[in-house]
Structure formats: C-alpha cells, structure tokens
Amino acid sequence: MNGIWGRSLVTLALLAAACFALWPVFGAAVALAAFAAVLLIIVAVHLHHVSLLLNWLRAPAPETTPQGAGVWDEVFAALHRMLRQQRSSESQLSATLKDFQLAAAAMPDGMVILDRADRIEWCNPAAERHFGLDHRRDAGQQITYLLRHPQFAEKLRSRSHGEPLTLRQLRGSDLVLSVLIVPYGDRQKLVISRDVTELERVETMRRDFIANVSHELRTPLTVLGGFLETISDSEPLDSGLLRRSLPLMTDQARRMQRLVEDLLTLSRLESAGNPLREERVDVPALVRTLYHDAVALSARRHRIVLDLGSDDGLIGSEDDLRSAFGNLISNAIRYTPEGGEIAISWQRRGDEAVFAVRDNGIGISPQHIPRLTERFYRVDRSRSRETGGTGLGLAIVKHVLNRHHGRLEIESEPGRGSTFRALFPPERVTAAQTAPAAAGTA
Numbered sequence: 385m386n387g388i389w390g391r392s393l394v395t396l397a398l399l400a401a402a403c404f405a406l407w408p409v410f411g412a413a414v415a416l417a418a419f420a421a422v423l424l425i426i427v428a429v430h431l432h433h434v435s436l437l438l439n440w441l442r443a444p445a446p447e448t449t450p451q452g453a454g455v456w457d458e459v460f461a462a463l464h465r466m467l468r469q470q471r472s473s474e475s476q477l478s479a480t481l482k483d484f485q486l487a488a489a490a491m492p493d494g495m496v497i498l499d500r501a502d503r504i505e506w507c508n509p510a511a512e513r514h515f516g517l518d519h520r521r522d523a524g525q526q527i528t529y530l531l532r533h534p535q536f537a538e539k540l541r542s543r544s545h546g547e548p549l550t551l552r553q554l555r556g557s558d559l560v561l562s563v564l565i566v567p568y569g570d571r572q573k574l575v576i577s578r579d580v581t582e583l584e585r586v587e588t589m590r591r592d593f594i595a596n597v598s599h600e601l602r603t604p605l606t607v608l609g610g611f612l613e614t615i616s617d618s619e620p621l622d623s624g625l626l627r628r629s630l631p632l633m634t635d636q637a638r639r640m641q642r643l644v645e646d647l648l649t650l651s652r653l654e655s656a657g658n659p660l661r662e663e664r665v666d667v668p669a670l671v672r673t674l675y676h677d678a679v680a681l682s683a684r685r686h687r688i689v690l691d692l693g694s695d696d697g698l699i700g701s702e703d704d705l706r707s708a709f710g711n712l713i714s715n716a717i718r719y720t721p722e723g724g725e726i727a728i729s730w731q732r733r734g735d736e737a738v739f740a741v742r743d744n745g746i747g748i749s750p751q752h753i754p755r756l757t758e759r760f761y762r763v764d765r766s767r768s769r770e771t772g773g774t775g776l777g778l779a780i781v782k783h784v785l786n787r788h789h790g791r792l793e794i795e796s797e798p799g800r801g802s803t804f805r806a807l808f809p810p811e812r813v814t815a816a817q818t819a820p821a822a823a824g825t826a
C-alpha cells in the first residue's frame with residue numbers, strides 16, 4: 385500500500401469516527417447523515433479536480449498546471465514535473481535536429497534518405513539543387529518517379545551499390561553528378577550525390593587539349609616524313625627534289641618549333657611553382673622595341689603608328705609582357721592585308737594603364753570573340769596556319785594578363801578591323817622613371 389492509500393484511509397477513518405461520535409448524542413440517523421454528507425463532499429472535491437485535470441489536458445502546459453488540494457496537489461505536481469522534463473528533452477532533441485539540419489545544409493554533397501520502398505523520407509538542400517527536389521513537396525514520393533533515369537533505377541534495384549554512378553541531363557539540368565547509393569539500417573538507403581560538372585569540364589578540356597596538340601604536330605610530321613621518304617627512295621639522290629623539298633621541310637620544322645615554344649610558354653605561365661616576377665618594367669621602352677620588331681616583321685606591307693601617350697611603367701614580368709604584347713602586334717600584322725594600318729599605343733585610361741593594338745584588317749564576327757582566348761581556337765584555321773599561327777597566342781595573352789591582374793578587351797568588326805586592349809589596374813602601374821613620351825610612324 386503506498387502513501388496515498390494510507391493517508392486517504394486514515395482521513396476517511398478519522399472522518400467516520402467523528403461522524404459516529406455524534407451517534408450517542410444525536411442518534412444514528414444524524415450520525416449516518418453526517419457521514420453521508422462528508423462522503424458527498426469528498427466525491428465533489430474529487431470530481432472538481434477531475435474536471436480541472438480534463439480541462440488542463442486539452443492544452444497541457446507547465447505554466448497552466450492547476451493547483452490541487454490534498455492528494456490532487458501531488459498528482460498535479462507530478463504532471464507538472466513530467467511535462468517540464470518532456471519539454472526539456474524536446475528542446476534538446478530539436479537543438480540536436482537543428483544542428484544536424486544545419487550541418488546537412490552546409491554539406492556540398494546531396495543526401496536523400498529513402499525508406500524500404502525507395503520513397504523519399506528526407507533530403508538536404510544540395511540534393512534539392514542536384515535532383516530538382518523539394519523536401520516538403522516530394523517527401524513520400526517514389527524516387528524513381530521523380531528521377532527517371534534507367535541507370536539510376538537499375539542501380540537502386542541491384543544489390544551491389546558499391547561503384548558511384550555518373551548521371552547527366554537529369555530533369556533537363558546541365559549538371560553532371562556522381563551518385564552513390566549506400567544501404568543502411570532496415571533496408572533503408574542513402575543516396576549521396578556530388579556535383580562533378582567542373583571536374584568533367586576540366587577533364588574534357590584536358591582531352592581536347594591533348595587531341596589538339598597531337599593533331600597540330602601530326603600535320604608537319606606527316607609532311608616531313610613524306611619528304612624524307614621520297615628523298616630516301618630517290619636513287620641516285622635527286623638534287624632538284626632536295627632543293628624543292630628542303631625549304632618546305634624547314635617551314636614545317638619551324639612550325640613545330642613555334643608550337644612547342646608556345647606550349648612551353650603556356651605551361652610555364654600555368655605552373656603553380658612559377659610565381660610572377662615582380663620587377664619594374666619600363667613599358668615605353670619595351671613598346672618601342674616591339675614597334676621596331678613590328679616594322680621589320682611587316683616589311684613595309686603596313687603603315688605602323690606608335691603612340692606613347694604615357695611614360696608609366698608596370699610592376700610585373702618583362703618577359704611575360706613582351707610575349708603578350710608581341711602576340712597582339714604579330715596578330716595585327718598577320719590579319720591585316722597589305723596596305724593596312726596598325727596603331728600601337730600605351731596610354732592611361734582613368735586609373736588604368738592600357739596597351740592597345742588597333743588594325744583595319746579582316747576583323748572578327750561577334751560570335752567568335754568570347755572564344756578567341758581558348759587554346760587552338762581560330763576563326764579561319766587555314767589563314768592562321770598560312771601566316772604561321774599556332775592558335776595559342778591569345779591564350780598566352782590571357783594568362784599573362786591574369787597573372788598581372790589585368791584584362792583583355794576586344795572590339796572588332798568583320799571587314800573593318802580590330803582593337804585589342806590589355807588593361808592593367810592602378811596597383812600595377814608605376815610612375816614614369818626614364819623615357820619621355822614619344823611617337824613614331826613607319
């Protein structure tokens with residue numbers, strides 16, 4: 385018997401004794417009536433507390449726990465304690481859940497939890513982005529209804545989930561995903577997705593690059609090989625054939641040499657272990673030298689103008705800048721027909737310093753302009769080759785400018801000419817040191 389029972393029975397016994405004490409004085413009827421009245425009052429008090437309890441149970445909250453008398457005080461106190469404990473473990477649980485959700489939301493990988501029947505139970509924001517899902521709208525949906533991909537459905541059915549799956553074009557998206565299915569618990573599954581679009585792009589670029597380099601080298605090698613075979617087969621040695629083929633062979637060898645040099649320059653510019661040399665470059669002197677080289681290269685086929693509007697220098701690598709500016713100038717010469725005009729300038733534009741090469745040559749259609757700095761991208765392949773181009777010049781220019789925190793601006797109109805501008809930010813520009821401003825024409 386617990387305390388409540390004991391105390392209740394003692395109280396009842398005391399009340400009964402008090403009522404029956406009336407018996408000798410007032411008679412049995414009065415004593416029994418008094419006892420009945422006491423019992424009724426006790427029942428009414430309990431009913432009142434039951435009603436309080438029922439009312440409170442409709443919206444139980446520790447703050448509104450009713451006050452009770454006697455045994456009910458203990459009942460309400462116990463309920464109050466229980467509710468407080470429940471509240472605290474609920475808030476602990478929701479804090480843990482919140483932490484988990486925050487961690488899941490911060491995860492770059494997508495996570496989808498599937499039940500035994502491959503229905504979505506939950507997914508994180510990365511999975512929503514990857515698969516175009518909505519964790520509220522799609523919860524309870526069969527994942528294969530939403531992600532209709534035969535390979536994915538096959539993998540989900542198969543028992544060996546080990547290898548990740550590469551999925552493309554899921555629900556019309558451009559993303560390339562690597563998806564791993566991990567079984568856990570009671571036949572539940574976790575679908576983990578990773579965005580590998582960028583990796584794929586780099587991999588494609590690497591493959592294309594190797595294919596392009598091989599292709600570029602194959603043509604001159606085939607020509608050289610062909611000539612060498614013909615010469616070896618001619619018995620006795622045909623001096624006329626030799627005289628005709630040697631210049632062509634030299635041409636092809638030079639082409640390969642230029643290509644290899646440009647490739648080495650690019651790889652040097654890209655190499656992480658080759659930081660930019662931070663020397664003060666006397667740009668006006670450099671541009672003047674390049675102008676004289678241009679005059680020699682053009683061999684009087686063009687009118688070349690030099691405009692040194694600024695005597696500022698740059699902080700950076702003289703070799704890299706020579707290579708970038710030289711490429712822009714040689715392009716202008718190569719893509720401007722005889723009689724055309726080329727203007728080379730070095731000027732200030734606001735805070736920035738600008739090296740520009742303007743020509744009135746063949747120009748470029750707008751759709752090609754955004755792709756010109758890609759390796760081996762050429763508007764007209766045969767014209768580029770005929771003029772000794774490797775298709776890497778503007779890729780080198782872009783790299784050099786990036787390393788100097790500069791940018792390339794291209795303006796061009798087919799048939800009217802082009803302007804290529806290399807712009808450098810103020811932190812790269814240094815005030816004049818030696819050379820005064822100058823202008824020249826050839």
Ligand code: ADP
Nearest residue numbers: 715716719762763764768773774775776777778
């Ligand atoms: P390439 O060795 O073929 O000249 P570049 O990377 O230097 O390679 O240039 C890429 C392409 O951009 C060229 O093939 C050519 O089609 C175009 N291009 C570059 N400069 C000019 C220019 N000044 N005028 C017209 N087209 C140009």
